Amino acid sequence: MPMTDLPEPAWPTAPTPAAGGTPAVLPPPRWSPARLAYWFYTVAAAGAVIGQTWVAVTHIPWNSSLPTAARVAAVLPFALCLEMLAMALAAMADQRMRLGERAYGFRVFSTTVAAVAVGILIAGHWPHLYWSAGFGLLSAAAYLLWLLHAAARRRDALRATGKLADTAPDYGLWRRLRYPLSTARAAELARTGTHDPHGRWRPLGLHESLEAAQRAIRADKRRPAIAKAVEQVVRADQADPLMAEIAVRTIDMDRLAADLADQIDYTTWTARLAPAITALPAAQIEQRASWPKNGGSPAGSATGGDADRPDLAEDETSDSRQPPVDLMRQIPIQQEQYQTWQTVWADLSTHPDEPLDTIGARHRISRRQVERIRRAGEFGLLNWPIPPARLMASMLADGHLTGPPLTPGAQQPPPTTPDDAANGSTSRGGVPPMADNGGTPPT
Structure with missing residues (x-):
């Protein structure tokens, strides 16, 4: 059949060399199929x-x-x-x-x-x-x-003319068959493209689009869970069900979830979770391996003196260092359990030569628990009226934490704000200040 000739699309032109100049037209190829x-x-x-x-x-x-x-x-x-x-x-x-x-x-x-x-x-x-x-x-x-x-x-x-999306990279038949969803998402993101720092649009390359697809898929799974949790918090803060419904319908949950994800302090979470995957020092591992498995005292401890205490790593006993992260994580957050730890620490301070097994039996806790309480007390973490974690969170929220939060071996009352001074209180959360009893917590 005869053809009706239509003009071929115009060849791309180079950018204008100067203001008022004529753009240079790129020469067409010598041969075309x-x-x-x-x-x-x-x-x-x-x-x-x-x-x-x-x-x-x-x-x-x-x-x-x-x-x-x-x-x-x-x-x-x-x-x-x-x-x-x-x-x-x-x-x-x-x-x-x-x-x-x-x-x-x-x-x-x-x-x-x-x-x-x-x-x-x-x-x-x-x-x-x-x-x-x-x-x-x-x-x-x-x-x-x-x-x-x-x-x-x-x-x-x-x-x-911008009425049709750009072509996607060639991902290969094997990738499309093995990862159909992620490859289709990568092709979509590649055609959507991105903007460089100068504001110019450009399509995504092969590997760029694959990485962007993986991040988008993870975000699609993570953001709904965060949005659901945020919705529960918003509803819990509103006593009136109607106001809670208005708040939930008004707030952009996806945007709020994205902002929360951007404000996560990954450094702090890494430091908190690092002890779970970090090996103990060799000396401490050998000493713990030599302890009896029946909960008795280490060898050579008949009276429960200095030999009764396990050797701590140098970074855990030095007064110039901060308390270890694993010890901070073990201290209770609930007020009643924290007061129980203070009671045991007061008993340990009053009877320093008494065996740990005896003190543990008196308070109906294990020897290992008594050792943890003693370590926390030696670092001065039981001299506060409220748990250190709650106190630090309150100080961070009010902007009072400007230096190291805890100093080992010293009594550290919480900071005083102008409002607390006006009300005659020097504690956080309505807890009365600690009495000056030489660093011994109330029992």
């Missing part, structure tokens, strides 16, 4: 018109006195019109589709005319198989190639 399509259109159009004319001359009942040349001249315009009509309708459909329309009427009409033309060529030359297949294939192939060529040029034109 589209040139082969043009030659094929010409040959196929000529063959299809010859086939249509042959069928008309053969099957129309002409007067025997009419010469053959007159017959050909009579049917040639109609044969050419039949072949051109399908291509004209396809070109009009392509033009409307470039404007964003679907053009179903033009497309259906064009396909119908092309099917009739191919059917006439096949049926008109039957039963001669070669002529039927040859002319029919030429007409159908020319029409299909035109549709593919026009669709490719239409996509280029739409992409140049």
Whole structure:
């Protein structure tokens, strides 16, 4: 079938060299595969018109006195019109589709005319198989190639005007079969692209899009859980159910969850969780391995003196260092349990030479628990009226924590604020201040 030529998309232009200058047009490539399509259109159009004319001359009942040349001249315009009509309708459909329309009427009409033309060529030359297949294939192939060529040029034109997304990288068949969801998400993010620090848009590359897809998938799983927890907190803070519903519907839970995720102090969490995966010093491991498994005192401890105390690492016993993180994590947060620890520490301070097993039996706790309480007391972590974790959280919230939060071996009353001074209180959370009893906590 003959083709209706449409202009190829304009070649990209280089940036303007200076204000008022003319942009330099990049030269087109010396050879393009589209040139082969043009030659094929010409040959196929000529063959299809010859086939249509042959069928008309053969099957129309002409007067025997009419010469053959007159017959050909009579049917040639109609044969050419039949072949051109399908291509004209396809070109009009392509033009409307470039404007964003679907053009179903033009497309259906064009396909119908092309099917009739191919059917006439096949049926008109039957039963001669070669002529039927040859002319029919030429007409159908020319029409299909035109549709593919026009669709490719239409996509280029739409992409140049920003009406079509850019192409995604080639992720490979194996990756698409093995990771279909993440690969599809990566292709979507690659076409969406990003903006550089100068504000210029650019598509994402292969590895950039894959990494962005992994982060997006993790965020899609994490943010709903955070948003649900935030919703519960918001509802709990509102006594009125109607006000709670208004707050939940008004607050952007996804944005709030994203802001919370951005404010996480990963350094603090790493320091808190590090003891769980950090090996103990070799000397401490050997000493703990030598202890009896029945909870008795270490070897050589008959009276529960200095030998009764396990050797601590140098960084845990030095007064110039902060308390170990694992010890801070073991101190109770509940007020009643913390007061129990203070009671045991007062007993240890009053009877320093008494065996730990005896003190543990007196308070109905294990020897290991007594050792933890003694370590906490030696670092001065039981001299506070409220648990250190709650106290530090309150100090951080009020902005009073400017130096090291805890100093080992010294009584450290909580800071005094102007409001507390006006109310005659020097403690946090309504807890009365500790009496000056030489650092011994109340029992």
